Amino acid sequence: MRRYALIAEPDPQRAAGLLSLVTEEGLEGVVTKDGVEATEVVRQRGAPLLLVTDLALPRLDGFTLLTWLREQEDAAGTQVVVVTAFDELRVRAWQLKEPLGIHALLSRRASSELMRDMLRRVLSGQLAPQPAAPESTSEQERQRLASIAAMRLVDDGPPEAELQQLVTEVAQAFGVPVALLTLVLGERQWFKAHVGLPSSLAKDRGTPRDWAFCHHVVQGREPLVVPDARRHPFFRDNPLVRDGIVGSYAGAPLLTSTGEVLGSLCVIDTRPLVLGAEDLAALRELASRVAEDLEQRARAKQAAVKAQVEPALTEASALALLREAVQALDVAALLVAPGRKPFASNAALTDLLGLPADAFPAMTFDAFCQHVAGLTADPAGTLRQLDLASESSRGLRMSLVLERPQARRLRWVARPFPVPGGVAQMLTLSDMGHTRPAREERERQYRMDGLTGLDSRRAGEERVLREIGRCRRDGVPFSVLLADLVGLGRINATRGFDAGDAALRDGARVAEALAVPRGFAVRWEGGAFLLGLPGVDAEQAESMRRKLHDTPGAPEVVSAAVTIEGEEDPQGTLARAQAALARAKTEQRSHRME
Incomplete structure (x- = not known):
């Protein structure tokens, strides 16, 4: 048997951590992003001495990978360690440990010290203990549900047009018939926006929580991909799978700035799903942006409600209340008063654009836009786009690539909302990372x-x-x-x-x-x-x-x-x-x- 360790892990950072651990044990590490890549490595090199795998792998899930591995003649001696974020999948894998040849199971939340100890025990031939019972998360769940209620995300009205457009574009981008923006509530999942659902589910706008694939995303706090639900040992008995509604699934968590997972942005097909690790990463990033947008909507809604219940509130006092919220945000933000007057900013914005904090109140909004446009490669073209952000607009969303003060990609979102005396705007510039262009270039070259x-x-x-x-x-x-x-x-x-x-x-x-x-x-x-x-x-x-x-x-x-x-x-x-x-x-x- 070849003395190498095969790592099947779609997340590059986690894969690097696992690679470091197996290297410490004197093994050559080979990293693959999905189950298909893992089988290709085994075909080329023979069965590994050690396999460390997630259960939720793109293209070919971990259960199917292990079943295939045990059919290989030279794999009898392969030691298998399963690491996954999903408690119920881990329990099912433990039930199948004998036929799948699993030697140890760990939560993704396990420390590196625990992971190192488990690898050493497995490689030395010791039996690993039964995985610990899932941690009690009742307090976390209470806080999560309280956040959903405080944000007033669930309502009786029809899905918002903007969110409907979003899920439609997601379905088209991933080449699937169904895309959902779901909130996982106490006893059910609720579809805040949806496209492609059967009429019965679309009418109910939800399912019992026990049926929800998105429930596992909330519990695991990680993206979940199920390439073929009909053959999956855990999901194949799900009523949605038996009824032919879900044949495959991929979902990413809607994670708030305070750490609660509201639900999931997911794509569904009736057939096996062919999504790579890069597709899963893209879905995860899109979900994080949607969660950020939902938070901004909730803040604007709360501010509007407060303005209505306090009739004595003036424009100045309303803006003053919002100033604190703006300054507390981690994302770069600018509060624009009625009449397109910059009113308040935060430290994140000054750091991002290289402007002193006291410069904003003295600037006009047009001057602010000119400054931002001047940091790009095409100031005139960018300025024409930014000029769309007038107080009469329904809001503007766009991406910007700054060349100065550091090369980075930004997501510009301008959202108007009423205050006494007119319409204000909350402008956010989300930094998508100054290292992102380099990663994108490497990914572009790879693909x-x-x-x-x-x-x-x-x-x-x-x-x-x-x-x-x-x-x-x-x-x-x-x-x-x-x-x-x-x-x-x-x-x-x-x-x-x-x-x-x-x-x-x-x-x-x-x-x-x-x-x-x-x-x-x-x-x-x-x-x-x-x-x-x-x-x-x-x-x-x-x-x-x-x-x-x-x-x-x-x-x-x-x-x-x-x-x-x-x-x-x-x-x-x-x-x-x-x-x-x-x-x-x-x-x-x-x-x-x-």
């Missing part, structure tokens, strides 16, 4: 082929699987076209790699022009390109394949096209396409030899 500008194979494969799911729901065909440049190795050897790179770029341009607007092109591997073709049947795909060969000036390629058949596994479709391409290459070589 985009630097030579051709097309999607990388990893990003392309995820997109193919997602589009296949979408086409199945819509009842339309999906085809895959693979094309491989002929003689790329010969070009590199005889004319140099610059010529080979030029041929690849030419091939990419031809492939992309053929695929767009109906589909998309991917740099698959080596000199091969994949065209994903939603809505294209077998006859149309063959026509497009011939067109690829007939395009004037296009590099010579060998190609193959396949169309997904019935309920065929998407990975099977890709395998069929690659086998068809291999046959086409063999036939071409045979023709050349004749």
